[in-house]
Amino acid sequence: xxxxxxxxxxxxxxxxxxxxxxxxxxxxxxxxxxxxxxxxxxxxxxxxxxxxxxxxxxxxxxxxxxxxxxxxxxxxxxxxxxxxxxxxxxxxxxxxxxxxxxxxxxxxxxxxxxxxxxxxxxxxxxxxxxxxxxxxxxxxxxxxxxxxxxxxxxxxxxxxxxxxxxxxxxxxxxxxxxxxxxxxxxxxxxxxxxxxxxxxxxxxxxxxxxxxxxxxxxxxxxxxxxxxxxxxxxxxxxxxxxxxxxxxxxxxxxxxxxxxxxxxxxxxxxxxxxxxxxxxxxxxxxxxxxxxxxxxxxxxxxxxxxxxxxxxxxxxxxxxxxxxxxxxxxxxxxxxxxxxxxxxxxxxxxxxxxxxxxxxxxxxxxxxxxxxxxxxxxxxxxxxxxxxxxxxxxxxxxxxxxxxxxxxxxxxxxxxxxxxxxxxxxxxxxxxxxxxxxxxxxxxxxxxxxxxxxxxxxxxxxxxxxxxxxxxxxxxxxxxxxxxxxxxxxxxxxxxxxxxxxxxxxxxxxxxxxxxxxxxxxxxxxxxxxxxxxxxxxxxxxxxxxxxxxxxxxxxxxxxxxxxxxxxxxxxxxxxxxxxxxxxxxxxxxxxxxxxxxxxxxxxxxxxxxxxxxxxxxxxxxxxxxxxxxxxxxxxxxxxxxxxxxxxxxxxxxxxxxxxxxxxxxxxxxxxxxxxxxxxxxxxxxxxxxxxxxxxxxxxxxxxxxxxxxxxxxxxxxxxxxxxxxxxxxxxxxxxxxxxxxxxxxxxxxxxxxxxxxxxxxxxxxxxxxxxxxxxxxxxxxxxx
Numbered sequence: 001x002x003x004x005x006x007x008x009x010x011x012x013x014x015x016x017x018x019x020x021x022x023x024x025x026x027x028x029x030x031x032x033x034x035x036x037x038x039x040x041x042x043x044x045x046x047x048x049x050x051x052x053x054x055x056x057x058x059x060x061x062x063x064x065x066x067x068x069x070x071x072x073x074x075x076x077x078x079x080x081x082x083x084x085x086x087x088x089x090x091x092x093x094x095x096x097x098x099x100x101x102x103x104x105x106x107x108x109x110x111x112x113x114x115x116x117x118x119x120x121x122x123x124x125x126x127x128x129x130x131x132x133x134x135x136x137x138x139x140x141x142x143x144x145x146x147x148x149x150x151x152x153x154x155x156x157x158x159x160x161x162x163x164x165x166x167x168x169x170x171x172x173x174x175x176x177x178x179x180x181x182x183x184x185x186x187x188x189x190x191x192x193x194x195x196x197x198x199x200x201x202x203x204x205x206x207x208x209x210x211x212x213x214x215x216x217x218x219x220x221x222x223x224x225x226x227x228x229x230x231x232x233x234x235x236x237x238x239x240x241x242x243x244x245x246x247x248x249x250x251x252x253x254x255x256x257x258x259x260x261x262x263x264x265x266x267x268x269x270x271x272x273x274x275x276x277x278x279x280x281x282x283x284x285x286x287x288x289x290x291x292x293x294x295x296x297x298x299x300x301x302x303x304x305x306x307x308x309x310x311x312x313x314x315x316x317x318x319x320x321x322x323x324x325x326x327x328x329x330x331x332x333x334x335x336x337x338x339x340x341x342x343x344x345x346x347x348x349x350x351x352x353x354x355x356x357x358x359x360x361x362x363x364x365x366x367x368x369x370x371x372x373x374x375x376x377x378x379x380x381x382x383x384x385x386x387x388x389x390x391x392x393x394x395x396x397x398x399x400x401x402x403x404x405x406x407x408x409x410x411x412x413x414x415x416x417x418x419x420x421x422x423x424x425x426x427x428x429x430x431x432x433x434x435x436x437x438x439x440x441x442x443x444x445x446x447x448x449x450x451x452x453x454x455x456x457x458x459x460x461x462x463x464x465x466x467x468x469x470x471x472x473x474x475x476x477x478x479x480x481x482x483x484x485x486x487x488x489x490x491x492x493x494x495x496x497x498x499x500x501x502x503x504x505x506x507x508x509x510x511x512x513x514x515x516x517x518x519x520x521x522x523x524x525x526x527x528x529x530x531x532x533x534x535x536x537x538x539x540x541x542x543x544x545x546x547x548x549x550x551x552x553x554x555x556x557x558x559x560x561x562x563x564x565x566x567x568x569x570x571x572x573x574x575x576x577x578x579x580x581x582x583x584x585x586x587x588x589x590x591x592x593x594x595x596x597x598x599x600x601x602x603x604x605x606x607x608x609x610x611x612x613x614x615x616x617x618x619x620x621x622x623x624x625x626x627x628x629x630x631x632x633x634x635x636x637x638x639x640x641x642x643x644x645x646x647x648x649x650x651x652x653x654x655x656x657x658x659x660x661x662x663x664x665x666x667x668x669x670x671x672x673x674x675x676x677x678x679x680x681x682x683x684x685x686x687x688x689x690x691x692x693x694x695x696x697x698x699x700x701x702x703x704x705x706x707x708x709x710x711x712x713x714x715x716x717x718x719x720x721x722x723x724x725x726x727x728x729x730x731x732x733x734x735x736x737x738x739x740x741x742x743x744x745x746x747x748x749x750x751x752x753x754x755x756x757x758x759x760x761x762x763x764x765x766x767x768x769x770x771x772x773x774x775x776x777x778x779x780x781x782x783x784x785x
Contacts, residue, residue, distance in 0.1 A: 020293055023352030023498075024281060025419040025426060027345070028437045031101050031166075033414030037432025038451060038579065040413060043369070047410040048099045050376035052108060055092045055407055058396040064089045065115065067131040071122035079135040081398070084149035084199075086131055088400045089115070090156035093173070094163045095407035101167035102411075109168065116164070116173045119157075127179035129157070142187065142195070146234040146250060151197035154180050155205035162212045163408075174212075181209055185217050189224050195233055196225045198250045200268050203275025204342070207282075219282065226279055229272070230255040249316055257287040261298040265318040266311025266331075267401075270339030277346035289350075296347060298322075299340075300359055305330060306524065306538050306629070307370070307545050307616055308363030309337040309383055313675065314657040315716045320675075323529040327386040327630055328659060328678040334371030334380055334402040337363045338409050345416055348428065352421075354475045354499025357428045360416060361477070364429075365453060365543045369617035372406045374578050379403045380620070381656060385629040388661030388678070389550065392624055397656075424471040426500065430458045430515075442468045444507075453542045454572055454581040456480070456517030467508045473500035474515055477543065482518040487511060517542070521568035521583045523633070536630035537562065539583050539613050541570055546583050546613035550625030555609055558639070558666075561588040562611060562631040577618045587611040587631075595640045597785055606635075639666025643702065643781040647694035647762075653682055663692060663779040672711040672720070672746045674777060679710050681718050681775030682768065692764045692776060699760050702728070704740075704753035704782040707764065710775030711746050719772040720744050726754070729761035749780075756784045 035041050059065065063080025070078055096112055099105070123129040130150050133141050142150060154177075161177030164170060184202075187193050206222035209215075234252050235245035247253040249264045251272050262269050273295060280288045302322040304310055309332035311318045312325055317333060344360035347353075371380045378393035381402050396403060417429040420437050425444060430452040436445045445463040452458060462472070476483055476499060485492050485501055488511060494501045503513070519542040526533035539546040539562075548557060568585040576582065588606035595601075619627050644664040651660045662678025682690045709720045724742050727734045737754035744750060762781060768774040 020289075020351045020353060022280075022289065022350055023421070025349050025352060025421045025424075027349060027415055028418035028420060028435060030098065030412045030415030032437065033417055033431075033433065033435040034102075035414050035431055035433040039453060040431055041433070042578065044410055044413065046374070046376040047095075047407060048103065048105075051372070051403075051407050051410075052092075052096055052099060054377045054395070055095070055404060056108075056111065058400070058403070059089055059092060062088070062396065062400065065118065067135065068115075068118040068122045071129075071131045071134040072118065076135055076138070079132060083132045084153055085400070086129075086153045087149070087156040088404050089119075090153070090160040091401075091404035091408055094156070094160040095404055095411050097160065097163035097167040098408060098411035101163075112164070113170070113172075116170075116176075120172055120176050123176055123179065127181075127183035129176065129180055130154070142193070144237070145195045146198035146237055146252075149197070149199050151184070151202040152199040154184065155197075155201035155203075158202075158205040158209050162208055166212070177209065178213070181206065181218055181221075185221050189221060194228075195237065196229050198234065198252075198268075199265075200251065200272035200275060204271065204278055207275065207278040222275060223279055223283075226256055226272075226276055230258070249318070257291050259291050259295050261319075261322075262295050262303055262310070263319050265316060266333060266336035267317070267339045269318065270310065270336065270343045274339070274342045274346055277343065277350055281346070281350050292347065292350075296356075302527075304340075304359070305332055305367065305385065306362075306526070306540070307332065307337075307366035307383070307385070308340060308359060308361075309333075309367035310340050311336045314382070315675075315712065323527060323531070325526070325530050326532045326675070327628070328384050328388070328662065328665075329675065330382075330384045330386075331657075332367060332383040332385075334368065334383060335405050337367030337371065337383070338405050341368065341409065341416070349419060352426075352498055354428070355478060357475055358478050358499070361429060361543050362545075364413065364416070366545045366616050368406070368409060370619065371402055372410075374618065374621050379406065385547075385616075387620075387627040388659070388665060389624045389626045390659065390661045391620060391627075393620060394656075424473055424502075426473045426475070427460065428475050430517075439468065439470045442466065442470075444468065444470075452517075453544050454570075456483075456515075456519050456542060458515040458517070460513040460515070462507045462511045462513065463509050464507050465509075467506055469504070469506045471502050471504045472507070472513065473497075473502050474513070475499060476501050477517065479540070479542070480517045480519055484516045486514045489514075521546075521570050521585075523562075523564065523568075525633075526630075533630050535632055535634065535636050537564075537633050538629050538631070539568065541581065541583055544581070545616045545629065547616045547619050547627050547629045548611060548613050548631065549619050549622075549627045551622045552582075552612040552614065553609070555589055556592070557626045557628050559589045559592060560609075560611065560628075560631060561590065561606070561635055562633065563588060564633055577614060577621055580615050580618055583613040585611055588635075590635055592641075592645075593638060595638065596642045596780075596782060640668065641666040641780070643696070643700050643783050644694055644779060647696055647781070649680075650693045650695065651680065651682075652690040652692075653685055654680065655683070658682070658775075660692065663776050664694070665778075667778065669708045669777040672709055672777070673713070673715075674710075675712070679775050679777060681710055681773060682766070683717055683773035683775070685768070686717070686773050687768055687770040689765065689767050690774070691766065692779060694762045694779075694781065696760050699758050700781075701756055701758050701784040702762065702781055703756050703784040704751065705762075705764070706749045706751040706778075706780040706782065707776060708749055708778040709744070709746065710777050712775075717773050718775045719769055720746055721766045721774040722769045723767045725765045726752075727763040727765060728757045728759040729763075730757075730759060734763060751782075753782070 158177040161174040165174040206218040210219040348356035450458040523537040591604040659678035740752045740754035
C-alpha cells in the first residue's frame with residue numbers, strides 16, 4: 001500500500017471523547033477462554049513451561065526465599081535485593097496461578113504452596129508483612145510511604161492471593177492478603193492515619209479484593225486513597241514546604257480529578273489511572289470520568305509510541321513533554337506497556353468504545369511481547385525503537401519488575417479477548433480457540449478460527465444452548481479501512497457503533513460468522529511535532545509494527561532509504577523466529593561521504609537493495625545487530641563522521657540506560673542537554689575516572705579528536721567533567737597523546753589536535769567531578785590530512 005497514514009491521532013485513535021458515556025461491560029475471564037492458534041498458544045505454552053521455571057530459579061538466585069526465612073526467624077541482617085523485591089515474588093505467584101487455572105501442574109503447585117507457607121509464616125500477628133522492613137527497620141513501618149513501596153508490595157500480595165485462590169481453591173495466601181488489607185483499613189482512612197503509596201497499585205488491588213470477597217471496606221479504602229491523592233501528603237511526610245514541592249513524579253501534584261495529562265512515572269501513572277477507572281465503574285462520578293477521558297486523549301494523541309508503549313525518558317522512567325517520542329533513547333519500559341494494557345482494558349469495559357482496545361492491542365502485540373525473548377528466558381526492561389546493536393535481553397534484573405509482569409500478562413491474555421453486557425457479546429481480540437460467556441441469563445459458547453494477526457480472516461461459530469437474541473459486536477480496528485462480514489454465507493451490512501460491527505439477531509447453534517479485515521503492509525508517519533520522526537516512516541501490517549534488523553539486511557541501516565513508491569509485500573516465514581510474517585520491499589542505499597575533509601562532493605547514485613522487516617516484538621532474538629523501526633522516506637541530511645564511524649566501542653562502565661554506541665553515531669547534538677541523542681554516560685558512578693575506547697581492525701593515522709559533553713543540569717546528575725585526556729595504544733602500552741589542550745565547555749564541541757599517531761586503539765579518559773557523573777554525546781576522531 002502506497003498511502004501514508006498518521007498513527008494514532010488520525011488513524012488508530014480517531015474519535016471524540018466528549019460524547020462518551022459509560023456503557024459498562026464485564027470481561028469474560030481467561031479461564032473461560034481456550035486459546036488454540038498459531039500466534040498466542042505457543043507463547044502461552046512457553047510462558048507456562050519455560051518462564052515459570054526460569055522465574056522460580058531467578059527468585060532463588062535473587063534471595064527472595066532467603067528474605068522470607070530471615071523474616072520468619074526474626075533476623076535483622078542479611079536482606080538481599082531492592083526494597084520492593086517482595087513484589088517480584090508475589091507477581092510470579094500470580095502468574096503461576098493463572099497457568100494453574102487453565103492447566104494444573106502438581107509439581108509447580110506444590111512448590112508454590114511451600115512458598116506460600118513461608119509467606120504466611122513471615123506475616124506478623126497484626127497482619128503486617130514486608131521482608132525489607134521486618135529485617136532492616138522493624139520499628140519504621142509506614143514512615144516513608146512515598147519511597148518505600150510497602151503498599152505497592154501489599155497490592156501485589158493481594159492480587160496473588162486472589163489469583164491463587166481462584167485458581168486452586170486454596171485460601172492460605174488469600175487469608176494473608178486479607179489480614180494485610182484489614183491492617184491497612186485499620187490504619188488509614190478518614191480520622192485515621194494520613195497517607196497513600198508513592199507507587200500506585202494498592203488501589204486496583206483493593207478493588208480486586210472487594211470483588212473477590214464482597215467486603216465493602218476494601219472498595220472504600222481504595223476510594224479513600226484515590227480521593228485524597230494529590231493533597232501533597234508527601235511534602236508533609238518529608239517536611240518540605242508545599243510551595244517548594246513538586247509531586248509530579250509520584251502523581252501527587254494535584255487532586256486526581258484535576259489531572260489534564262498523563263505525567264510523572266509512566267507505570268505509576270497508568271496503575272493509578274487503572275485504579276481510577278475501577279472506581280469510576282462503581283460510582284456515578286462525572287468529574288472522575290471526564291478526567292479519565294481527558295488524560296486518555298492526551299496519552300494517545302501526544303504521548304504514546306507506535307508500539308503502544310509509554311514513557312520516553314530514562315531520568316524519571318516516565319513522561320516529559322508532548323510529542324517527545326525518541327527512538328534509540330526511548331525508555332518504554334515493559335511494565336509501562338503492560339500498565340497501558342490494564343488501563344485501556346478498563347476504559348473499554350467502562351465506556352464500551354473499541355478505540356481503547358485498539359491501544360490495548362497495539363501494546364500487547366508490540367510493546368509487551370518485545371519485553372520477552374522467544375524462549376521465555378530473557379527480558380527487556382527498556383524497549384528502544386532503534387539500536388546500534390548493543391541492546392540485549394537479560395535473564396533477570398536487580399529491579400526485576402518486568403519479567404514477572406510479563407509472566408502474569410501472557411498467562412491471562414485470553415481475558416482481554418471478550419466482554420459481555422446484558423444484551424451483547426463483544427469480540428475485542430481475534431484469537432483462535434473457543435470460549436463461553438453469559439449474555440443476560442443465557443450461556444453462549446463459540447469457536448474462533450483465525451491466523452490473525454498475520455491475516456484478517458476470522459470465522460466465528462456461535463453455539464448458544466437455546467436460540468437467543470443478542471448483539472454480536474465485532475471490533476473493527478480503526479486502522480482497517482475495508483472490511484466485510486457475513487452470517488451463514490450471506491453478506492451483512494451491520495452498523496458500525498463505537499468501533500464495533502453490531503450484528504443483532506436471533507442466534508442459533510451452528511450459526512457461522514465470517515469476518516474479513518483487509519490489511520496489507522503500509523507506511524505510517526508521525527505527527528509533525530514528533531521531531532525525532534520527521535521525514536521517517538514505520539511499517540505496519542494490521543496490528544503488527546515492523547522493524548529492520550541487521551541480521552536480515554547486510555548493509556548499513558543508517559544509509560537506508562525506504563521510498564514511498566517502493567511496494568511492500570507480506571510473506572509468512574515458518575522457518576524464521578518461530579514463524580512470523582515478514583515484510584519485504586526495495587530500498588535505496590546512498591554512499592557514505594567523508595565530510596571532515598571535504599566541503600563539496602558528488603551526490604552519487606543510490607544502490608537498490610531488498611529490505612526485509614520483521615515484527616518489532618521479535619527483534620534481538622538472534623546475534624546482536626542494529627535495528628530501526630523508523631526509516632527515512634527520502635535522503636536526509638547526512639551525518640558528519642570521522643574515523644570513529646567504523647570503530648568498536650567499549651567503556652569502563654555502562655548501566656542499562658547508557659548507550660556506548662551513541663558516541664559514534666554521527667548525530668549532531670543541539671546542546672549538552674540534548675536527550676534525543678543516544679547518550680553514553682557513567683551514572684550512577686560519581687567522582688571516579690572512567691573511559692571510552694575505540695578499536696579498529698587495522699591501524700589508523702590520527703590527528704585529533706572532538707568531544708561533545710553531556711550535561712543534564714536541572715534534570716539529572718551528569719555534569720561536564722573535571723578533566724579529560726586521550727591515550728593511544730602502542731606496543732601493548734597506553735600512552736597519552738602529545739601536544740594537546742583538553743579544554744572543557746558546555747553546549748559545543750571541545751576539539752583538540754595532537755602530534756599524529758598511528759594506532760588500532762584510542763581511549764578517552766574522563767575524570768568526573770566529585771558528587772557528579774559525566775557523559776558523552778559524541779566523540780569524533782580526526783584523521784591526519
